Amino acid sequence: MAEKLKGGTVIFSQDICIKSSAGVAGHKEGEGPLASYFDRLYKDDLLGQKSWEKAESRLQTDVSSLALQKAGYNTTDIDVILAGDLLNQCISSTFGLRSLGIPYLGQYGACSTMAQGIATASFLLENGGFERAMAVTSSHFCSAERQFRLPIEYGGQRTPTAQWTVTGAGAAILEKGKGICQVKAVTVGRIIDYKIKDANNMGAAMAPAAADTLVRFFGDTGKRPTDFSLILTGDLGYIGSELLIKIMQEEGIDISSVHNDCGKLIFDRERQDVHAGGSGCGCCGSVFCSYIMEQFRQKKLNDMLFIATGALMSPTSAQQGESIPSIAHLIQLKAE
Amino acid sequence: MAEKLKGGTVIFSQDICIKSSAGVAGHKEGEGPLASYFDRLYKDDLLGQKSWEKAESRLQTDVSSLALQKAGYNTTDIDVILAGDLLNQCISSTFGLRSLGIPYLGQYGACSTMAQGIATASFLLENGGFERAMAVTSSHFCSAERQFRLPIEYGGQRTPTAQWTVTGAGAAILEKGKGICQVKAVTVGRIIDYKIKDANNMGAAMAPAAADTLVRFFGDTGKRPTDFSLILTGDLGYIGSELLIKIMQEEGIDISSVHNDCGKLIFDRERQDVHAGGSGCGCCGSVFCSYIMEQFRQKKLNDMLFIATGALMSPTSAQQGESIPSIAHLIQLKAE
Numbered sequence: 001m002a003e004k005l006k007g008g009t010v011i012f013s014q015d016i017c018i019k020s021s022a023g024v025a026g027h028k029e030g031e032g033p034l035a036s037y038f039d040r041l042y043k044d045d046l047l048g049q050k051s052w053e054k055a056e057s058r059l060q061t062d063v064s065s066l067a068l069q070k071a072g073y074n075t076t077d078i079d080v081i082l083a084g085d086l087l088n089q090c091i092s093s094t095f096g097l098r099s100l101g102i103p104y105l106g107q108y109g110a111c112s113t114m115a116q117g118i119a120t121a122s123f124l125l126e127n128g129g130f131e132r133a134m135a136v137t138s139s140h141f142c143s144a145e146r147q148f149r150l151p152i153e154y155g156g157q158r159t160p161t162a163q164w165t166v167t168g169a170g171a172a173i174l175e176k177g178k179g180i181c182q183v184k185a186v187t188v189g190r191i192i193d194y195k196i197k198d199a200n201n202m203g204a205a206m207a208p209a210a211a212d213t214l215v216r217f218f219g220d221t222g223k224r225p226t227d228f229s230l231i232l233t234g235d236l237g238y239i240g241s242e243l244l245i246k247i248m249q250e251e252g253i254d255i256s257s258v259h260n261d262c263g264k265l266i267f268d269r270e271r272q273d274v275h276a277g278g279s280g281c282g283c284c285g286s287v288f289c290s291y292i293m294e295q296f297r298q299k300k301l302n303d304m305l306f307i308a309t310g311a312l313m314s315p316t317s318a319q320q321g322e323s324i325p326s327i328a329h330l331i332q333l334k335a336e
Numbered sequence: 337m338a339e340k341l342k343g344g345t346v347i348f349s350q351d352i353c354i355k356s357s358a359g360v361a362g363h364k365e366g367e368g369p370l371a372s373y374f375d376r377l378y379k380d381d382l383l384g385q386k387s388w389e390k391a392e393s394r395l396q397t398d399v400s401s402l403a404l405q406k407a408g409y410n411t412t413d414i415d416v417i418l419a420g421d422l423l424n425q426c427i428s429s430t431f432g433l434r435s436l437g438i439p440y441l442g443q444y445g446a447c448s449t450m451a452q453g454i455a456t457a458s459f460l461l462e463n464g465g466f467e468r469a470m471a472v473t474s475s476h477f478c479s480a481e482r483q484f485r486l487p488i489e490y491g492g493q494r495t496p497t498a499q500w501t502v503t504g505a506g507a508a509i510l511e512k513g514k515g516i517c518q519v520k521a522v523t524v525g526r527i528i529d530y531k532i533k534d535a536n537n538m539g540a541a542m543a544p545a546a547a548d549t550l551v552r553f554f555g556d557t558g559k560r561p562t563d564f565s566l567i568l569t570g571d572l573g574y575i576g577s578e579l580l581i582k583i584m585q586e587e588g589i590d591i592s593s594v595h596n597d598c599g600k601l602i603f604d605r606e607r608q609d610v611h612a613g614g615s616g617c618g619c620c621g622s623v624f625c626s627y628i629m630e631q632f633r634q635k636k637l638n639d640m641l642f643i644a645t646g647a648l649m650s651p652t653s654a655q656q657g658e659s660i661p662s663i664a665h666l667i668q669l670k671a672e
Contacts, residue, residue, distance in 0.1 A: 002465035004415060008439050010465035051656050079340060080524055088424040089650035090444045091658075094527060098648075098661045103344050103524035105452060106648070106663075108426045108442035116441060120456070127463045129338035129346035147652075188416055188439035191430060312434075312442070314425035316483075320387050322427075325434045327442075 002126050007216035009187040009330075016125045017179030018118070018172050018333070019132075020071030023290025024063045025266075025282070026141065026167030032267045037291040038168075039066045045142065045167055053091060056140035059169035059282070060085075060096030064136050067171035067289075073132075075100045078173070080124060082117040083136040084108050085281050086165075087147060092138050102134070110310030111206075111235055112189065113137040114170055114285040115329040118306075119186040121174040122331075131175060138169035139280030148199070148315055161201040163237045163263055163279035170285030172293075178336060181296045185332040187217045191312065193325040199318050203240020203263075203276055206309035209326035210236065211247040213307055217330050218253055225255040230304040232292065233328075234262035234284020237277030238269070240309075262287040284308045296335050306331045338462050343552035345523040345666075352461045353515030354454070354508050354669070355468075356407030359626025360399045361602075361618070362477065362503030368603045373627040374504075375402045381478065381503055389427060392476035395505035395618070396421075396432030400472050403507035403625075409468070411436045414509070416460060418453040419472040420444050421617050422501075423483060428474050438470070446646030447542075447571055448525065449473040450506055450621040451665040454642075455522040457510040458667075467511060474505035475616030484535070484651055497537040499573045499599055499615035506621030508629075514672060517632045521668040523553045527648065529661040535654050539576020539599075539612055542645035545662035546572065547583040549643060553666050554589055561591040566640040568628065569664075570598035570620020573613030574605065576645075598623040620644045632671050642667045 003011045022039045030041035040062060047055040047062075060083065068075065081100065083093035084107035093106060109116035117135025124130045142152055144165040150156040174183065192209040210233050218224070225231060236244055241261045248255050262284035263277035288306060295301035309328040318324075339347045358375045366377035376398060383391040383398075396419065404411065417436065419429035420443035429442060445452035453471025460466045478488055480501040486492040510519065528545040546569050554560070561567060572580055577597045584591050598620040599613035624642060631637035645664040654660075 002463050004465040004467070008415065010463075053652055053656065079344065084442075084444055086425075087650070088652060089422075089446065089648065091648070091650045091653045094648040094661050095653065095658065098527040098529050101526055104527050104663060105456060105524060106420075106444035106446075108420055108444040110425065110442075120441060123463050123465070124459050126465070127338050127346075127459050129340040129348075129459070129462070131340070188441060190437055191434040191440050193434050312425065312427070312430035314423070314427045316389055316424060317427045317431065320389060322431065325430050327440060 005220035007220040009185055009217050009220035011185045012126050014126050015177050016122050016183045017177055018181055019175045019179040020067050021172040021289035021293045022063050022066035022070060023170045023286035024059055024168060025286050029166060029168055029266060034266055034291045037294050039290060052140055052142035056092040056138050056143045057096035059138045060092055060136055063169040063171040064097060067173050071173050075102055078102050078132050078134050079130040080105060080133045082107050082120050084113040085138050086144055110312055111279060111281050112308040112310030112327050112329050113281045114288055115306055115308035115331055118172055118331055119329050122183045122186055125174060125176055134171060134173050136171045137281040137285040139165050139282035141165045141167045144280055158275055159200040161239055161276050163202055163276045164274040165280035166266060166278045166283035168282035168286035170289030172289050180293050181333045182336050183331060184334050187213050187330040189213045189327040189329045191325045191327050193323055195323040197323050202279060202311045203237045204243055205311050205324035206326040207236055207240045207243035207247060210244050210307050210309050210328040213328040213330045215251050225258050228258055228303050228305055229301055231255050231259045232304060232306050234308045235279040236261050236309060237263035239276045303334045341556035343556040345521055345553050345556035347521045348462050350462050351513050352458050352519045353513055354517055355511045355515040356403050357508040357625035357629045358399050358402035358406060359506045359622035360395055360504060361622050365502060365504055365602060370602055370627045373630050375626060388476055388478035392428040392474050392479045393432035395474045396428055396472055399505040399507040400433060403509050407509050411438055414438050414468050414470050415466040416441060416469045418443050418456050420449040421474050422446060422480055446648055447615060447617050448644040448646030448663050448665050449617045450624055451642060451644035451667055454508055454667055455665050458519045458522055461510060461512055470507060470509050472507045473617040473621040475501050475618035477501045477503045480616055494611055495536040497575055497612050499538055499612045500610040501616035502602060502614045502619035504618035504622035506625030508625050516629050517669045518672050519667060520670050523549050523666040525549045525663040525665045527661045527663055529659055531659040533659050538615060538647045539573040540579055541647050541660035542662040543572055543576045543579035543583060546580050546643050546645050546664040549664040549666045551587050561594050564594055564639050564641055565637055567591050567595045568640060568642050570644045571615040572597050572645060573599035575612045639670045642669060
């Protein structure tokens with residue numbers, strides 16, 4: 001039986017693993033430092049579709065198919081899919097995955113969706129009923145930009161604190177037993193709102209949520225940051241990452257030597273003009289499911305924390321003067 | 337350990353119950369046949385807020401607080417919340433529940449959210465880690481109307497097949513042990529798309545999804561419709577309900593003598609001019625968490641299936657010529 005600790009961290013008693021994963025990404029991501037790790041790169045960001053939204057759906061179709069292929073599984077081998085994205089009513093996921101015929105539980109965690117999906121999948125597997133689950137998420141620069149900010153054609157100038165929404169998707173297949181890495185523990189995030197209202201500074205809005213979750217995890221487990229070879233957030237970018245390290249220092253926990261962020265890893269800051277780094281469900285989704293899983297496969301990574309952060313606002317809430325509540329879900333992973 | 341059957345139905349081995357619940361509703365719902373069952377009725381559909389969206393958030397704040405009160409629990413007694421709604425980026429849930437400080441897993445199942453939340457809560461409780469979970473959802477006629485259809489002020493005429501989005505919310509607290517009723521089994525829905533494109537006929541789009549889930553449940557369990565005192569869908573309304581009964585008859589399963597629908601129950605069709613009946617996450621959310629739970633309490637109901645249906649489209653997908661994929665999650669409940 002899983003054990004829940006005081007701060008909410010759940011320690012799994014059964015072997016639950018990530019068996020297979022895939023990450024796909026767009027043209028700009030293909031010019032970045034992680035290009036060689038993605039399972040597929042698209043030259044045409046429309047993916048041959050008629051709209052950015054349909055293109056984003058296609059990312060999910062492709063990435064889930066690749067994750068299945070890599071594991072040698074068919075759709076009938078998967079008991080349940082957990083998927084979500086940033087688009088209104090999560091249409092990238094619904095339309096991208098509708099043809100699979102797999103029982104489906106739609107998730108909404110904004111950019112924390114990859115971690116939320118893996119966390120929920122782990123709970124469902126520990127439960128005993130399900131044998132195998134797939135967590136999927138995506139984002140697309142163009143569909144996100146026009147929905148959350150401005151029409152692409154407008155060519156609006158971006159502020160220095162703004163992050164660049166990644167065109168990409170990730171899929172991870174989880175099952176009982178041993179795999180690429182084991183899911184050892186999960187800390188489900190709480191909604192944290194520091195009353196930040198600048199939708200062009202998501203990193204600052206989300207850093208306190210990541211800190212809240214990390215503090216609860218370390219309090220629960222008695223572990224220290226240096227017990228892990230990597231504490232990977234996604235996607236705080238450069239500004240949010242700095243803030244997180246500072247907030248954690250104020251809590252007496254120094255994560256600076258082992259911390260990195262998917263939004264920092266995916267683009268070359270100097271060369272690619274992405275300001276504060278990458279963001280979007282597909283940022284940590286694609287980085288985690290390709291680059292990070294490959295580090296586990298190559299035994300370069302052994303024990304890590306993955307904390308995906310999400311900003312739970314909408315254009316409507318921003319227009320109505322609301323702040324940006326945020327959330328961060330943590331997963332402890334270990335090679336065994 | 338829970339057992340998963342061939343068609344995907346999961347039978348729980350542990351006692352998991354709905355311990356407490358609350359349902360709140362708006363002015364129009366307060367003029368309907370279920371008025372006396374709601375825990376709170378609002379005369380002012382703005383709930384003293386400055387926007388319809390903030391009013392909908394307030395529904396969730398209130399209904400979760402009422403469910404806690406009725407159980408005699410504090411926020412610290414709840415390990416995790418599962419919530420979602422129809423608004424873009426699920427802001428009713430995020431903003432309505434952000435002050436609770438409870439670990440939060442955002443759900444997106446459109447109008448199937450109440451069943452999805454209860455299903456996921458049950459999985460998490462069977463898992464062993466969590467002791468207690470709360471499932472919450474809401475909808476608001478005015479926020480839904482202007483987001484999905486037309487500005488309220490426009491006063492557009494509604495087609496006869498259109499359903500009326502309920503202003504209401506439901507919250508259910510689940511825990512291990514015995515309660516108002518026990519969650520015996522869950523069948524997670526699959527995305528079903530019969531290529532229906534009429535956003536003013538959601539019932540027709542969703543009925544095939546309800547049928548798919550019901551057929552799998554009956555195939556898995558060997559049970560018959562008359563083994564249950566009620567098979568309650570939400571929210572197919574009048575047209576979708578008729579279609580569901582027909583599709584099931586074609587499958588050789590006659591549910592007509594025990595079937596009802598939350599969208600039919602909540603309004604008086606003759607008197608309240610709601611065309612095809614009620615809809616929205618808050619329709620089956622409020623009906624299930626007030627009227628239905630009261631039937632269990634009064635021992636008028638013993639064994640039932642609750643199948644909440646959701647239309648997984650968005651205005652953008654509709655504008656891009658897409659059909660309406662749908663989903664339906666089933667929960668088997670029993671008084672013990």
